[in-house]
Amino acid sequence: VIPLGTTIVFALAPAVVAGTTLLIAAISPLISLGSPLDPSADLFGVVGLLFLGTVALALAGLDTGTAFGGMGSSREITIAALVEPTILLAVFALSVPGHSANLAAIVSSTVSNPGRLVSPGSLLAFVALAIVVTAETGRLPVDNPSTHLELTMIHEAMVLEYAGPKLALVEWASGMRLTVLLGLIANLFLPWGIASADPTPLGVLIGLVAIAAKVAVLTSVLATCEVFLAKLRYFRIPELLAGSFLLALLAVTASYFFATP
């Protein structure tokens, strides 16, 4: 069912969200460091692709012309405006030790120098990224993915008019986005098990098992936290995200102060 009056923006948004997420999955070093798309695997590119998907869904929410769609889009963009600078700063903090924003370069730099993981810059960047990933993927305490209460919806309000295969694609893309970001966090901060730049068949197999295990552990942690967390009031969310921005800023500062040659 497609609502009357909607345009191609509404029809294309699920494909854009799924497409950008799959592109992030393809360029990220999840199983191997030697991806053929490695030159494009820039963390700033990943942030841009994430935002492209967010904007596509926000425009689709506005395109429906309903009160809920507009309200959800407004809330989503407000949160995105607070999340994106934090992701960029945390990424910048991670790129300082490896002297590159390339994802594979950051991961291989961490593999060769694991001591960096316990540096203040890395720890602060991890906490900041963990907070913004929960916000970016619409999880508790920022958004409740299972609610349809008009006072609390953010992501669900935007996609309220979708039905059938398009709704399935939106939901699938949301799951893919969370999976990719958890995998990326896992390999940025715990890169062990990933196949080298010249992978062997055994290396690829170990990389696949390792990333599946890491994402399973992170999903269990997320599920456990969600059971014990209540959703924050909407007007409290900027405080949480401002805190994560401050952590990311401190991470950048610490990366320069405690930089190892």
Place this chain on the structure above:
Amino acid sequence: MSQSSALAYLATALQVIAVLVGAPFVGPAWRERPEAASASPGGTCESCCVNNR
């Protein structure tokens, strides 16, 4: 195409497939639906608002 280059392509394809397959398991909400909580015996509008406002 060398073997390591072919394996790099294979690894990229595998990670995209892994994300596609893993998403339905990772993505779902892990919390009881608030509508169900408020509709069930003993659930109140107040408890729902407190938890989800």
